[in-house]
Amino acid sequence: MNESGGIVELLRSAKPLIFENTEAEWRYSIKGTCFMARFGFRYFAITAKHCLRNWAHASVRVRLNPGTLEFLPVKALTLPKDDGEDFSDLAFFEIEPGLLPPAVLRSTHFLDLTHHDERCLSREEILAVVGYPSERNSVDYDKFVINTEGYSVDGRYDGPAEVKHCSKIRFNNLARIEDLDGLSGSPVLAFKEVWESAYSHRFVGVLIRGSKMTGTGRYIESAVVIHVLKHLSATPHGLPAVDRL
Secondary structure: OEEEOOHHHHHHHEEEEEEEOOOHHHOEEEEEEEEEEEEOOEEEEEEOHHHHOOOOHHHEEOEOOOOOOOEOOEEEEEEOOOOOOHHHOOEEEEEOHHHOOHHHHOOOOOEEOOOOOOOOOOOOOEEEEEEOOHHHOEEEOOOOEEEOOOEEEEEEEEEEOOOOOEEEEEEOOOOOOOOOOOOOOOEEEEEEEEEOOEEEEEEEEEEEEEEOOOOEEEEEEHHHHHHHHHHHHOOOOOOOOEEEO
């Protein structure tokens, strides 16, 4: 577990999923959220697999900073075996670290999951989701501008979901948003105050669905993500374009 007073900086790990199209007049599209993570000496952009539906995997683009068209170098995609279970709804884009400056690799853009804390949630912990809802993220094709705006909402743990390896979050207030579309793939983080204005934080999962009507969401528990990352850390570099577990 890490200690942090800069929660806003921590949430920088979430990024919009951008897709590059073959049509010149519709060059980019935005749909969904991913987040950046570090595991040992490997670096990833992690999202929900269903965010890639109807898109070519090679069209995915991830950028660290808004206002630029500088995208991260992706060298491999891993899709856990799809057995029809919600917990397999994950995708891991591995980043080529050798093509990035050391300062970027050390930055808070990446959640450090190397020494992940998998203990049970306590009642004192606040859950937070940060992502890029579709209603706030678009491409202005007339001005050729990519408009991105992050959104964060807090909540509380609402118990295990009805399917294995997934849990529920009950959001505190969704008044600032009309629809949760686009938040799939967002990281779910837990915060606990350790002393005044200082919080410990840890990663607890990946959001895969949510409903404003019910005020709840479902997320894949962090243990599943860590399991895949451990598998990848044991494989040699130079994975094929798509490596299915």
